[in-house]
Structure formats: C-alpha cells, structure tokens
Amino acid sequence: MSLRAPLARVLSHGSARDGVGHWLTERVTAIALAPLIVWLLLQLLSLPAADFRTVTSWIGAGWNPLLLILTLLLASWHSWLGVQVVIEDYVGGFLSRSAALLLNTLLHGLVAAAGVYAVLRVALRSAA
C-alpha cells in the first residue's frame, strides 16, 4: 500500500529518488572545507606582500596548487548548494525562480572552472 495520495502520484509530487543527497552533500563539502579554509586563511594572512611575484610564487609553491584547487572546487560546490537553498526559500514565481537557479548553477560552474584554470596556469608556468 502506498502512503501517497493518488493526486500526488499523477502530479509527480513526492520522491524524486533524490532523498537527502543535497543536505548530505552540503555537510560533506563543509567537513572537507573546514581544514582547507583554515589553511587558506592562514596562508593569505601571512603573505609578506601583495605584489605579482610574491602571489604567483605562493600559488605555485609546493602543494599549494593542489590545495588551492581542492579549496576552490569544494567552496564552489558548497556555495552552489547553499545559494540554491536560499533562492528556493526566498525567490517566488516560476520564471524568476528558475532564472535565479539557472544563473546560480552557471555562475558557480564558471567560478570553479576559472579558479582551477587560473591556479593551473600559474602553477604550470612556474614549474616550466
């Protein structure tokens, strides 16, 4: 016996087989980000200067490119999920909500890709 009302079934309301995936991914990315954010903040605050040479050599040094890419990907992912929930809570109207959600997804994808590209470009140049 199904607990769902017949109307809900024909309207496709109810389980989309997504379950707690969104909620859980928010937590998993948060846990993964926690040590990375501490690392990034300490690194940025201890940069001796803000000039080109200092910043690019820091980006390319040691394990920094890997940690930076991890941080950027996880932060983009976590931010994408979080802003999505905020939009779903506060933006009404089918069209504006859909547009906001689409923009959220596209911009976070762009931010993640641009960040990874920039780190690789600096790191591979300094390695070459």
Added chain:
Amino acid sequence: MAERPLSPHLTVYRWGYTMTLSILHRMTGVALAFALLGLVAWLVSASLGPSAFAALVPLLTSAAGKIIAALAVTALIYHFCNGLRHLAWDLGFGYERVDARRSAVLVMVVTLIAAAICIYLIFRPGAGAA
C-alpha cells in the same frame, strides 16, 4: 502554482538571539559566495600576467579593498564557527535550549576574537604592500 502555506511563521515567535545567529549564517553564506568570486578574480588576474595583476593591486590595498577583505574574513570566520555548531547539531549534540544558547555565545566570542586578530593583520602598517 497554487498559493501554498509558508512555514515557519517567524513573526509569531518571541525574538531570541539564536535566531539572529541562524539568519547570520545564511547572510554570511551568501556574502561568501561573492567573496569566492573575488578570490577567483584575484587568481585569474594573477594568471594573466604582471600588468593585469598590477591593475588590481591598488584596488586591493586601498582602504575600501581592505575593509571589504576584513568583512569577508569576518563573514568566513563566523560561517566557519557556526557551521561547526550546525555539524554538532547534525550529530545530535547541543539541542537543549541552554546548550544552544551557550554555543551561540561561544560562536560569537570566538568569531569576534579571531576576526579582530585577522583585521589587525590586514590593517597593520605595511600589510599587503605592493
């Protein structure tokens, strides 16, 4: 789509400071999405070469740039601390009212101390000199 009831009806509750922390978590989260955009813009300009990066440096080392950096760092520290509080709740700890209030005070105190240290480092003489 038919008008559906909205929940929770926040206006029927007496204000408690844990509510302020709750909405601050969202506000700092959204602010940090923009901070991430700024971080990536900084990295991209560094990847484009010395002249592109040099164009950005005066912006970053200006008073306005440092204030924005200080606000972003404060938002980050708050969201980090309150995020740990949320993770503790997710594990089932700290739900009692007295515990939730105590952890709220702890989050605010830790945030203020850590943010004050970071803001000092951002604004200390000679910081971020080009």
